[in-house]
Amino acid sequence: MATAAQLQVKPGKLFIGGKWVDAASGKTFPTVNPATGETITVLAEGDERDASAAVEAAFTAFHSGPWPEMSASDRGRILWKIGDLVDKYNEELGTLETLDNGKPIFESRQVDMPMVAEVFRYYAGWATKIHGETVPVKGPFLNYTLREPLGVVAAIVPWNFPLLLASWKVAPALAAGNTVVLKPASWTPLTALRLAEICQEAGVPDGVVNVITGPGATLGKALVKHPKVAKVAITGETRTGQEILRDSAETLKRVTLELGGKSPNIVFADADLDAAVRGATIGIFYGKGEVCAAGSRLFVEKKIHDDFMHKLVDRAKKVQPGDPLDPKTRFGALVSERQMQTVLGYIEKGKAEGAKLVAGGERSSFGNGKGCFVQPTIFDGVRNDMTIAREEIFGPVLAAIEFGEMDEAIRLANETQYGLAAAVWTRDIGKAHRVARNLQAGTVWINTYNNYDTAAAFGGYKMSGYGRELGMHALEHYTQIKSVWVNLA
Ligand code: NAD
Numbered sequence: 424m425a426t427a428a429q430l431q432v433k434p435g436k437l438f439i440g441g442k443w444v445d446a447a448s449g450k451t452f453p454t455v456n457p458a459t460g461e462t463i464t465v466l467a468e469g470d471e472r473d474a475s476a477a478v479e480a481a482f483t484a485f486h487s488g489p490w491p492e493m494s495a496s497d498r499g500r501i502l503w504k505i506g507d508l509v510d511k512y513n514e515e516l517g518t519l520e521t522l523d524n525g526k527p528i529f530e531s532r533q534v535d536m537p538m539v540a541e542v543f544r545y546y547a548g549w550a551t552k553i554h555g556e557t558v559p560v561k562g563p564f565l566n567y568t569l570r571e572p573l574g575v576v577a578a579i580v581p582w583n584f585p586l587l588l589a590s591w592k593v594a595p596a597l598a599a600g601n602t603v604v605l606k607p608a609s610w611t612p613l614t615a616l617r618l619a620e621i622c623q624e625a626g627v628p629d630g631v632v633n634v635i636t637g638p639g640a641t642l643g644k645a646l647v648k649h650p651k652v653a654k655v656a657i658t659g660e661t662r663t664g665q666e667i668l669r670d671s672a673e674t675l676k677r678v679t680l681e682l683g684g685k686s687p688n689i690v691f692a693d694a695d696l697d698a699a700v701r702g703a704t705i706g707i708f709y710g711k712g713e714v715c716a717a718g719s720r721l722f723v724e725k726k727i728h729d730d731f732m733h734k735l736v737d738r739a740k741k742v743q744p745g746d747p748l749d750p751k752t753r754f755g756a757l758v759s760e761r762q763m764q765t766v767l768g769y770i771e772k773g774k775a776e777g778a779k780l781v782a783g784g785e786r787s788s789f790g791n792g793k794g795c796f797v798q799p800t801i802f803d804g805v806r807n808d809m810t811i812a813r814e815e816i817f818g819p820v821l822a823a824i825e826f827g828e829m830d831e832a833i834r835l836a837n838e839t840q841y842g843l844a845a846a847v848w849t850r851d852i853g854k855a856h857r858v859a860r861n862l863q864a865g866t867v868w869i870n871t872y873n874n875y876d877t878a879a880a881f882g883g884y885k886m887s888g889y890g891r892e893l894g895m896h897a898l899e900h901y902t903q904i905k906s907v908w909v910n911l912a
Contacts, residue, residue, distance in 0.1 A: 451465040451466060454611070457525040493628075501626045507544075520611070524611050542587075567907050569905040570599075572903075573654045577655045579647075586615065654679075654900070657680055679890025688707075706846065711818065712817065718846055767786060782801040829857075846869070846872050879893060
């Protein structure tokens with residue numbers, strides 16, 4: 424197996440001001456391969472002092488030096504280069520992601536990394552298209568707007584799509600002329616550290632991108648409270664988002680929140696059932712179910728319930744855990760022992776509350792026995808008020824719920840604190856759009872699931888957060904408008 428040394432990760436260092444430095448405390452912590460239980464390498468355990476050093480470096484880079492002077496087209500060129508380098512290092516980055524996260528190498532190399540590259544290239548194109556307007560004001564005046572960057576952006580990312588979700592923040596932030604302190608999740612920091620070097624190789628000036636590792640509760644919190652951080656972009660759990668909002672209130676930071684989900688996937692009797700079975704399987708088992716938009720609540724119309732569930736269970740049984748580094752594997756290891764225990768705990772709760780276990784339900788013995796593998800699991804006969812239908816499990820556990828009428832499906836689907844994504848399967852075009860309009864979710868898929876594109880905005884309704892990532896909408900969250908008045912008299 425590839426070692427961290429072969430993979431060019433600098434063990435135990437932070438990337439601040441263009442240099443690799445030790446954490447102020449000198450402490451380190453291990454990152455573990457969840458498929459084997461082996462330590463991959465050690466990381467620097469940053470604290471408040473390191474957060475401060477990174478913010479100062481980013482602040483200086485924002486206010487002086489080459490970054491504020493650089494033309495938008497030069498910034499765009501650098502972003503494009505980052506995208507190309509991500510492609511060039513696809514194999515290495517994909518391997519790092521898989522070692523750290525447990526996701527199949529197929530996903531890391533053929534889905535995550537190509538999209539990371541595309542995100543940088545997409546926002547490279549935007550760099551020259553961020554501009555103000557002239558406004559037809561009354562009187563002998565010219566009024567125009569300047570769309571300006573905010574300053575230092577703290578990008579705080581989770582462990583499920585480590586580099587991808589970092590790119591969703593870093594790329595638009597840089598395109599708009601901000602500087603960045605990136606804090607990856609402690610379970611999966613390796614690709615973010617490698618991105619720091621890639622940015623440097625692409626020509627990003629020192630201090631513009633800083634990457635620091637350490638606990639969210641101390642290092643992350645220090646970033647959020649730091650007065651020189653202008654904006655926090657966080658993807659994480661809803662309760663983390665709430666804490667970040669409280670902590671950022673004192674300095675009135677701009678905050679965008681991409682939080683949890685419990686997304687409904689509604690299958691009507693008139694749907695293409697084979698396609699819907701495939702969609703339901705991908706909806707919950709892609710990415711081991713550690714996907715914020717996972718279709719974790721499946722609503723099946725009564726008329727087709729038995730037939731549909733039969734097909735779904737058959738298909739789920741074919742999804743088997745495998746070695747994440749094997750290109751044929753489609754279902755990997757959960758990210759950590761702790762996450763696995765959380766998921767297994769929810770499975771026990773589902774059984775205890777009376778849901779009917781129809782597939783999986785246990786830890787898988789695949790591999791050396793130390794891997795965090797859980798079988799693809801399906802509960803039938805679930806009620807919307809059961810814990811497994813209300814709380815985000817963030818694992819390969821599906822809760823199937825029967826419904827009778829369209830209105831009932833919509834009501835049940837919306838009966839959740841979350842509103843990240845939803846899907847509807849039907850051949851009736853009118854019904855599809857009616858349901859889409861009535862679902863309280865930031866993304867609705869019709870006769871498909873888990874589609875993403877750099878140009879399509881993504882984000883939550885309700886307690887799944889606010890603000891949008893991707894597309895042109897993300898740029899609004901990384902810029903502010905200055906109104907300039909000129910006396911023409
Ligand atoms: P998490 O909330 O535990 O951590 C996310 C990041 O925030 C980590 O880097 C963590 O260190 C940091 N953090 C934690 N507490 C902090 C604090 N007080 N101040 C500052 N930073 C802090 O989430 P996770 O377990 O890494 O990721 C899983 C969660 O992310 C799930 O809830 C999932 O739904 C959500 N998610 C949402 C989206 C989306 O786009 N909406 C996408 C992926 C994941």
